[in-house]
Amino acid sequence: MKKRSFWSWLWIAIGTLYFILPLYSTFDFSLRARKGVLSFLAYERIFKDPNFWSTIEFSLVIAIFTIIVSILLVVPTAYWIRLRLPKLRVMVEFISMLPFVVPAIVLVFGLIRVFSGAPFFLTNTYFGTYVLLVAGYVVLALPFVFRAVDTGLAAIDVRSLTEAAQSLGANWGTIIFRVIFPNLRVAILSSAFLTLATVIGEYTIASFLVGIKGFGPYMSLIGQNKTYESSSLAIISFLLTWAFMGMIQLFNRGKADTSALAGAR
């Protein structure tokens, strides 16, 4: 018995080391911008850079639109296939898994080839590229948003809730927005924060569609010519990811969440 828990501790220790070492090294590096002393100079420089704030803001706005669009697309569909169209379930599930077979780099390739030409011409305007960016991110988020919402719907009695609402005279809009949505708030909030964590520093799709307007490409640009600042950016980005994932834990009340899977980026 003793021997077994020794091995357990050993593997946990190795994994923890693998996790801690890069973060510690990065943090250590980020403090060395001023020669000879440890300082937060690299962070000060980043926070003083207007491009840092504008790209964060841009990616945040894109993320919010991604969340709104994916929730509006997925919730009514998942609700409806549970209530009325169970025949379509297999197909919807299949579609929501497609991002696993179409990696982000291939997706953005296809998006550019289809929507840069007739009849769409989306890449000719800024607004068009933003639309494409949001669409690409909705696709990226689809696997985990669908799974979170579908699991959430399985936990509530959709049919009884619907019938109860109907017998009180509610129409479909009222049912979806005032009965189903509030009952799914845990699922919606956790998929929203997972989307934020995925989208905020996303590089692959953003770099091809909007370039350095996005936070991911901005980080990449800093990395090319500013060593210490790039380390501080990595720490900031890590803290952001940690904060978003921590929120999910908070909403799920510590339950193990295995639905946090997205396709390759």
Next chain:
Amino acid sequence: MSSKPTFFRDNKRDAPRARPSSSGWRNWIVVVPFFLFAFLFILLPSVSLLLRAFRDNDNRFTLMNFVGLLDPSILSAYWVTIRISLATAVGGGLLGFLMAYAVTVGNLPRPIRTALMTFSGVASNFAGVPLAFAFIATLGRTGLVTLLLKSVLGVSLYDQGFNLYGFWGLTLTYMFFQFPLMILVITPALDGLKKEWREASENLGASHGMYLRQVAIPILMPSILGSMILLFGNSFGAYATAYSLTGGFINLVTIVIGSQIKGDILYNPGLGYALAIGMIAVMTAMMAIYYFLRRRSERWLRQ
């Protein structure tokens, strides 16, 4: 007071019924936006790449683009990508499995498990540009670990032939998000191992090793393989981490596709489309095997 009895009026604008006949366009209108979106932004891009992969520069049907995949530099890109994906799937898969095993079957305190799950959620999402920065600070030429190894053990990684921007560097970097992903996907399977099985085998006189070899591992094998395949695909399609670590100077399939999007570096646009389709084909095969194995594992591990 209206002269009409309210009874009738209510009947006219009846609330929608929960179980009406399942025919009629109204029934389908709810799911139309979802399918329209999937058609426009998933199907159309993929099909468009597929069709273009079979066209030459003069828009005639051709198979030459796929023949072009046999070019030595393209083959080597596939070979490097496969090797990295295999190494990170097996390495990350083993480490992740052992850690998940430690917190589920091994007797570790409960809080360790909760902490490990949170951490896995974070680390599996910590990929791309910042991850590359973190590993440059760790294992780059002036990275902390590189310097530590030199000063403490006297081992110079870079004199030994290590290069963060090559195969091993990229493999070690990918591992950072691969093993947490393994923990996330394998833990439910480990939770499905029933205490009764271990007790039964112990009652029949089996040692712990025999229990592992003849009961636990065979039951878990489809889940382990399936999860490793998921990891393989995850690294096969990765672009952001590799690009920001190497600046595009590594011959991976995703990197070649990326350069092809920026401009026609292969001097043949059709080849880029064939590469993209080849990637979808590999990923589809991986997912098909994954689903097959998952169904196998569900036979025993129903929760």
